[in-house]
Amino acid sequence: MNERTGGSVNKVLSGIAVAGALGVAAAYPAVGASRFWTNWVLWFVFLAAIGLGCMFVVALEHTVESVWSVPLRRIPERLSGIAVWFLLPMGLVALLSIPVIFPWTWSSASGIPMIVKKEAWLNTPFFVIRVLVCLALWVFSYRMLVTGSFKQDETRDPMFTVKARWFSRIFLIIFALTLTTVGFDWISSLEPTWYSDMFGVYIFAGTFLAGLAATTLGAVYLLRRGRLKGITEDHLYNLGGYMFAFTVFWGYIGFAQYMLQWYGNMPEEVFWFKQRFTGGWLAVSIVLGVGHFFLPFLALISRSAKRNLTRLRWVALCILFFEFLDLYWMIFPTLGKGVVLGWPELAFAVFFISLVVLWSRKAMTKGADMPVGDPFLKEGMEFHL
């Protein structure tokens, strides 16, 4: 792809993004604050899944001191910039949604015993503090884990690798706590009487999958432009294997959460699934189970599939789409009017997808395509299964 077509693609994307922004702006007066903010929160948690998922992929490599993934590390490093460039502003704006869509802030919720019991956690000041702490921790982690890696391209200082490995262990704790908080605060507390012990793990499974899928997409994007010289089928095989494994993990956690609540049949738990298994939501639930588990599972099960660029690309796109559908399935039934899908949702999708793609194309030029300063790069290039 030459410079001119690249530039024109960017121009088209910018145009689409502007059109999407107009649609998003029009949605607020047209369909009301509650649907607008629900959409906003959905995109916030979806981008959190991709951005934090990518940062987790980076941290995981440092923590387990894996070498095969070093040549690919620049991709999740670049994409974890979403945490700074998207999550920070979006999270701050999303604070405006608190009194609109979160039932525990409404006067009608006062006195409901199950909400009263959670008041120590679910109150506006503490919620705002948690959001701010999470955002601050993500930006801090990005600086510790990623910024130094770009600097290492120039300095070739091996000490960064030592520091990153040290910090990545702390990041895993930050990641676990903040991601669970995101799940509890932005998704689960939309229905504050519900609870599930597995919810944090469920969110993690989807987040890691989204991070892996984004990494795979970035790798395919660069490989097709001939920019990742030395990446072999074996590297791709590992990425595909990771996606395959965590597809199964997601299916396991998702089904376990459903089956235990179905079996127990406790009214305070099971209403959550009942709501999603009636009317139009039943179709969404079935599509979600088939598309988030069976489709990638069968598409990636063979050895050759995990080495095939075309296959990996569409499976990664699939995983991202169904991860979005998963979050939509968790968040949107709280609007309580059956399946809500219309032009405002489309406008949000057009706006954020074009913006993220535009940003990612730019991000893919940041630094060298591989962490050239990493002392383990050569060893990682020589990786064989």
Added chain:
Amino acid sequence: MPDAVSGVIALFSTAEELVDAIPEVRARGFESLEAFTPYPVHGLDKALKLKRSWLPALVMIMGGLGAVLGFLFEWWTSAVNYPLHIGGKPLNSWQAFVPVMFEVTVLFATFTAGLGMLFIFNKLPFFGNPILDSDAIKGITRDKFALMIQPVGGALDVDAASAALVSAGGSNVEVVMAKAHPPARGSWWVKTFLGILVACVVAGYGTSLAIKIYPTIKPMVEMEDQAKLDAQKADGFFKDGHGMQLPPEGTVPRGYMPILAKTPEEAGKTLFNPLPITAKVLARGRTLYDNHCAVCHGFLGRGKPLLDKFYQASPANLQSKTFRDVPDGYIYDVISKGKGAMPSYEADISSKDRWAIIHYVRALQRSQHAREEDLQ
């Protein structure tokens, strides 16, 4: 059967030399090649043009079969052969079957992978490879890499093969002979195996027999052997040979009042409710009724079971005229001894509590058949 040529083998000192030699040998017209290395060598399978094993496909098929069989088995056991009602859920609840389906899938897949590898692809019970009798094996298991040219359709030009291997850089060229195997029947290992089997059976039965003849020899004292009297069992301790004894004539166990009446009707004439009708007694009666009786007789005593859909018997309608008119003693007798499909509740509900339930049943009956003065 005479000894046959298994192949011509040559040693190479590095893995690269071995991989490079393969196309050279192949160019001389030898297609059936086999390589032996001390560790896995990258690119070797490609150079040998080995086909991908079809074991993964077999594992996939058997795993799928396991899932289907697991589901069918669960469905048959819990919905067809022995319908089990659990928590009011449908008999054919796929959600509950999934864990079993998953386990059976894994079981079938792993067994297929493990046994398929051993028996189909590694050709068990074939225990030896002719290469084990060659000189080359000493190098292969240490630091040498070997290439073997195998006969195609039983025919191999040994001299041409040797020349091809030497020109490709091989050394220590050797012809590997497959020793003709004597028939399995009557061979030493079959005899040994059968001997061990017979010895095991003899020893096992002998030990079991010895313990029966000499009961004092107890290799293991199990918990069921205890020096105490067992209910419903014979025992030499008492003269009559019973482990369980009736109470002596004319006595009653402490805290237990037997019902002397032979029929509910007789009990209705001789037994009377000793409890006063107080709010406390009625509350106690209500708790016990709701816990023990309501599941079949219904919360209002109408004889409509809560598990209506599944339950085949028809419990008594306590609101019917018959049961409104029977005396308290009759109901007490039925609760204590059971009637028809209803079991005895003597062991579960104390005598006093049974009387409390009866007061509550009377209150229930009055609630549905109020007298005129109740309304004033």
